[in-house]
Amino acid sequence: MTTTTTSTRTTVLDATGVTMRFGGLTAVRSVDLQVSSGEIVGLIGPNGAGKTTFFNCLTGLYVPTEGRVSYKGTVLPPKPHLVTQAGIARTFQNIRLFSNMTVLENVLVGRHTRTKEGLWSALLRGPGFKKAEAASHERAMELLEFIGLQHKADHLARNLPYGEQRKLEIARALASEPGLLLLDEPTAGMNPQETRVTEDLVFAIRDQGIAVLVIEHDMRFIFNLSDRVACLVQGEKLVEGTAEVVQGDERVIAAYLGTPFEGAPGAEEVAEVEAAEADAHGDTSTTGSEGDAK
Numbered sequence: 365m366t367t368t369t370t371s372t373r374t375t376v377l378d379a380t381g382v383t384m385r386f387g388g389l390t391a392v393r394s395v396d397l398q399v400s401s402g403e404i405v406g407l408i409g410p411n412g413a414g415k416t417t418f419f420n421c422l423t424g425l426y427v428p429t430e431g432r433v434s435y436k437g438t439v440l441p442p443k444p445h446l447v448t449q450a451g452i453a454r455t456f457q458n459i460r461l462f463s464n465m466t467v468l469e470n471v472l473v474g475r476h477t478r479t480k481e482g483l484w485s486a487l488l489r490g491p492g493f494k495k496a497e498a499a500s501h502e503r504a505m506e507l508l509e510f511i512g513l514q515h516k517a518d519h520l521a522r523n524l525p526y527g528e529q530r531k532l533e534i535a536r537a538l539a540s541e542p543g544l545l546l547l548d549e550p551t552a553g554m555n556p557q558e559t560r561v562t563e564d565l566v567f568a569i570r571d572q573g574i575a576v577l578v579i580e581h582d583m584r585f586i587f588n589l590s591d592r593v594a595c596l597v598q599g600e601k602l603v604e605g606t607a608e609v610v611q612g613d614e615r616v617i618a619a620y621l622g623t624p625f626e627g628a629p630g631a632e633e634v635a636e637v638e639a640a641e642a643d644a645h646g647d648t649s650t651t652g653s654e655g656d657a658k
């Protein structure tokens with residue numbers, strides 16, 4: 365359902381009650397998240413909180429055990445290529461470039477969901493195909509210019525420095541002309557200078573009308589960047605709000621420091637396990653544990 369959230373903004377992504385279980389482990393538990401056009405939303409949480417699993421549910425890599433994911437009012441089919449076709453593109457935590465292809469070819473690969481020319485047209489290399497090929501090439505070069513890598517168009521991807529490989533992944537994702545871009549730890553492994561450049565790049569992407577949802581562990585980066593931040597802890601959304609709200613929430617601080625807090629996700633289960641362990645050791649006291657809420 366596409367709803368107007370402010371005067372001009374519309375809901376691009378609407379995830380409702382998304383739950384993902386792997387056997388006995390609930391990696392994501394009943395998470396709701398909306399992203400509107402023109403917005404940058406940050407997704408934070410300690411290691412293992414379920415952030416990437418949630419991304420995988422949004423992009424069709426996983427079929428959520430429960431819940432629903434809609435893009436611009438249409439429920440998404442759980443197939444990655446159909447999700448890309450619908451308008452959601454992503455990058456991965458671990459860079460997934462075609463290392464033996466050139467920089468330009470990597471971006472061209474990202475355009476395949478937007479080229480209409482079929483197999484026969486490609487094999488016969490007719491005028492329709494040549495025209496489409498030229499248009500794709502032009503668009504790919506524009507994107508390389510946008511990320512500042514046009515001068516390396518014919519370099520092999522594997523020869524790029526790490527920071528540039530991350531940028532190339534973003535260009536490849538943009539080549540599919542998304543309305544929503546999901547970035548999974550875009551500054552991982554970057555130095556502070558590269559991180560600043562990436563921050564400007566994400567703002568520029570947003571200014572082109574693309575909504576952005578970004579997972580990051582670099583708190584300065586995420587709080588500078590995001591209009592709104594959601595924090596996952598043990599698969600549950602603990603809090604969502606502006607940088608000030610989330611930064612000031614004691615539960616978020618506690619979750620990062622591993623300090624237990626009242627009502628923490630999983631706290632009941634931890635208490636049960638502790639009680640069972642204490643019973644097994646013939647100890648009647650269940651207190652005294654300094655274990656975290658994980």
Ligand SMILES: Nc1ncnc2c1ncn2[C@@H]1O[C@H](COP(=O)(O)OP(=O)(O)OP(=O)(O)O)[C@@H](O)[C@H]1O
Pocket residue numbers: 386389391409410411412413414415416417418457
């Ligand atoms: N395919 C899978 N099968 C079984 N368990 C999984 C699978 N994928 C993720 N998990 C588990 O789900 C939980 C959440 O993992 P996930 O990678 O989503 O966390 P994360 O918040 O992205 O962590 P990080 O910040 O370290 O990347 C972890 O306990 C992880 O081991």
